[in-house]
Amino acid sequence: KRKIAVMTSGGDSPGMNGAVRAVVRSTIALGHEAYCIYEGYEGLVKGGDLIKRMAWEDVRGWLSEGGTLIGTARCAEFRERPGRLAAAKNLVLNGIDGLIVCGGDGSLTGADLFRQEWTGLLEELVETEELTPDQVAPFKTLNIAGLVGSIDNDMSSTDATIGAYSSLARICQAVDYIDMTAASHQRAFVIEVMGRHCGWLAVMSGVSTGADYIFIPEKPPPEGWETQMCDTISRHRKLGKRKTIVIVAEGAIDRNLNAITSNYVMEVLVKRLKLDTRVTCLGHVQRGGTAVAYDRMLSTLQGVEAVKAIVKAKPEDPSPMIAITENKITRKPLVEAVEMTKGVARAIKSKDFAQAMHLRDAEFDE
Ligand code: F6P
Secondary structure, eight states, X not given: OOEEEEEEOSXXXXXXXXXXXXXXXXXXXXXXXXXXXXXXXXXXXXXXXXEEEEOGGXXXXXXXXXXXXXXXXXXXXXXXXXXXXXXXXXXXXXXXOEEEEEEOHHHHHHHHHHHHHHHHHHHHHHHTTSSOHHHHTTOSOOEEEEEEBOTTOOOTTOSOOBTHHXXXXXXXXXXXXXXXXXXXXXXXXXXXXXXXXXXXXHHHHHHHHTOSEEEOSSSOOOTTHHHHHHHHHXXXXXXXXXXXXXXXXXXXXXXXXXXXXXXXXXXXXHHHHOOOEEEEEOGGGGTOSOOOHHHHHHHHHHHHHHHHHHHHOOTTSOOEEEEEETTEEEEEEHHHHHHHHHHHHHHHHTTOHHHHHHHTTOOOOO
């Protein structure tokens, strides 16, 4: 009988509860014991009440709940070795040797590092007499599986992260609302959306709402974009459009890596086109709220797959990240996926935008 724990880490995203529910229930259904680690890595480091055995009924009704009911945190202690030593001790004391982490790339990197250090951590715990050799003997390896929970849809090797479609739906709904007031006054709205260094939410919400112009980090606009943007918007206005919507990803930059801010875009629209313009920064409404059907389905299927991956894992297997590729639930090597994701940020920093788009599975088309 295995003891398998699940935790959520980093920014919450709609669907995380569905993932926890699926992990807990499939662990129990396969005849093992399920645990939840509360408050992300903080719970792992602190232990005690923050590590709880879960029963089937403990996760009843969780599928439709937003946020994460087991809490999350961005934990500084776990980034240091003493924090990871405390975490290893807590897992051993609770008999847990399978850990499923639902979070973004930082959280999943932390999990894999923990796995790689596992033997050394246990040796140190024995040397310092925190644990006895008998206590650590049954814990040869720690099995890790990653579920990608993030509204940003910024992880390479998977088509969708848990929460991205819910956030997209929320953004589209907000833009639809803004559309009505914009058209009434013939106004322009510059709408800032989340996504960190990823433009997926901006592009997809722009396409889904028929926005006039979109700014994303991976593909900065050409030099002199102000003229191009204004020409495009004027053309749309001449075709009879009564409103203007510009979507700006929070990480939008120009080709010299300077931020393109919503306020600057507004200034351009006011000065050059004399449009009555407002800025709306959607903020955390994009992250809260219930999960759309797609995220409920994705988190459930991926949660089940994560448990199967842990139960069947061989010591030499690389830690898997549970992905979705062309509509199939798949397993990808976690370390490679995280490396590719970091590659996008590196490519942007070195102004290799074609490479950034390539790593995002898109082509750079002037
Ligand atoms: O990664 C999710 C995300 O919502 C990003 O889109 C955003 O940049 C960031 O988290 C905001 O973080 P916080 O909630 O800590 O302000």
